[in-house]
Amino acid sequence: MNGVTWDQGIATVTEVPLQGMITLRGSLTDPKVKKAATGAAGVDMPGQGQANCVEDRGICWMSPDEVLVLCPYGSVSTNLEKMQTILGAVHSLVVDVSDARAVFDLAGSHAREVLAKLVPVDLARDQFTSGMFRRTRMAQVPAAFWLHDSDRLRIVCFRSQAQYVYDLLKTASASGSDIDCF
Structure with a gap:
């Protein structure tokens, strides 16, 4: 990409x-x-x-x-x-x-909120902290992620699914989609 x-x-x-x-x-x-x-x-x-x-x-x-x-x-x-x-x-x-893998950065003050729309993980600041790592599903595909720094998550997926994951992340971070849950 x-x-x-x-x-x-x-x-x-x-x-x-x-x-x-x-x-x-x-x-x-x-x-x-x-x-x-x-x-x-x-x-x-x-x-x-x-x-x-x-x-x-x-x-x-x-x-x-x-x-x-x-x-x-x-x-x-x-x-x-x-x-x-x-x-x-x-x-x-x-x-x-x-x-075989693609990596994405998801950054900004709403990064946790964006990812929380896509994964079954509690991403509240007191629940998902620096150093934690999760393997899970992101919508329909397997993915893994960790907090790379305070407002940036790093996400790994299969390269064959990179476009799908990129599109998911874009959709979940669309303007006006913030829900201010974190």
Whole structure:
């Protein structure tokens, strides 16, 4: 979608440039699995239901045996090799999913409200706080998101569904659609 931005409503929707994303599956308590993830992302391992992200690097907890490792797009191959070397014979799976996913920023003082129209998650400021991460459905498609900073959510979806998600976000953030619930 070439970094498309829509800012004609109550929130701004922007496709994030290509983001490096590596799925790592294995025992998240294994020291080698932790080292592989943190070494590639340059951040500490998050807890259950959490994301630890700084700019284009981070780790998102996906399930009890899976994390999504974020890194610059151009460093994915190097990070995959480094992770595989660290993991050695540890029962695990490391896969580049960068080109299979799209990422959007939803920003502005109404960003929570916009997303709340589309997902079954309580996004009140005292309920969805910095560091929290959710995998859920956004209307008809799977998506994951976290609070990237105070008024900006980062959303990941399948690239094949990017146009649909972008259109959902635009519709939910249309001018005059604010409901001031947060």
